[in-house]
Amino acid sequence: ASQSSFHPTLPQKRMVELMGNRLDLASQVAWVKFRDTLPVYDPKREAELLAGLVSKGEARGVPPLQVEAFMKAQMAASRAIQKTLIRSWSRGGTLPAYPPFDLKRDIRPKLDAISDEMIVLLPAVGQSPAFASYAAAELSHRGYRRVATLATAPLR
Numbered sequence: 791a792s793q794s795s796f797h798p799t800l801p802q803k804r805m806v807e808l809m810g811n812r813l814d815l816a817s818q819v820a821w822v823k824f825r826d827t828l829p830v831y832d833p834k835r836e837a838e839l840l841a842g843l844v845s846k847g848e849a850r851g852v853p854p855l856q857v858e859a860f861m862k863a864q865m866a867a868s869r870a871i872q873k874t875l876i877r878s879w880s881r882g883g884t885l886p887a888y889p890p891f892d893l894k895r896d897i898r899p900k901l902d903a904i905s906d907e908m909i910v911l912l913p914a915v916g917q918s919p920a921f922a923s924y925a926a927a928e929l930s931h932r933g934y935r936r937v938a939t940l941a942t943a944p945l946r
């Protein structure tokens with residue numbers, strides 16, 4: 791089918807892997823927020839993360855608008871996953887078997903490292919409907935079908 795006829799470059803493969811890894815962390819974020827009844831949306835954290843990434847991107851010649859569009863989509867996808875999980879746990883769904891990790895000390899540094907690498911890769915992956923469709927199919931395969939279109943829209 792059309793998915794299998796697309797041959798990603800190494801940077802494109804890595805970018806899709808990072809997008810999935812970033813979404814994998816959303817469940818850890820959701821778990822600590824559910825336990826501590828913290829809001830999913832943290833505009834201060836998003837603004838700080840974005841500002842840092844825009845500067846990193848500018849130092850490498852990546853247009854701020856491209857950094858912003860891509861990262862806002864990744865953050866929106868993470869929030870959507872968190873909300874779904876928290877809704878399910880609020881309704882009696884099975885809680886994770888592990889104790890929540892520390893958001894600031896343990897989880898956000900991992901999100902930062904992934905986001906940094908994403909911005910470095912962004913110029914190399916380019917934008918095309920074929921790549922966006924490939925990325926969406928891969929994320930769906932990793933269990934993120936519900937946010938796949940949202941997360942990959944800026945790659946089109």
Ligand SMILES: C=C(O[C@@H]1C=C(C(=O)O)C=C[C@H]1O)C(=O)O
Nearest residue numbers: 819830831832835836864865868
């Ligand atoms: C992941 C988090 O949840 C939300 C999503 C963010 C992100 O994807 O980086 C940042 C802040 C929150 O609005 C978080 O709080 O760290």
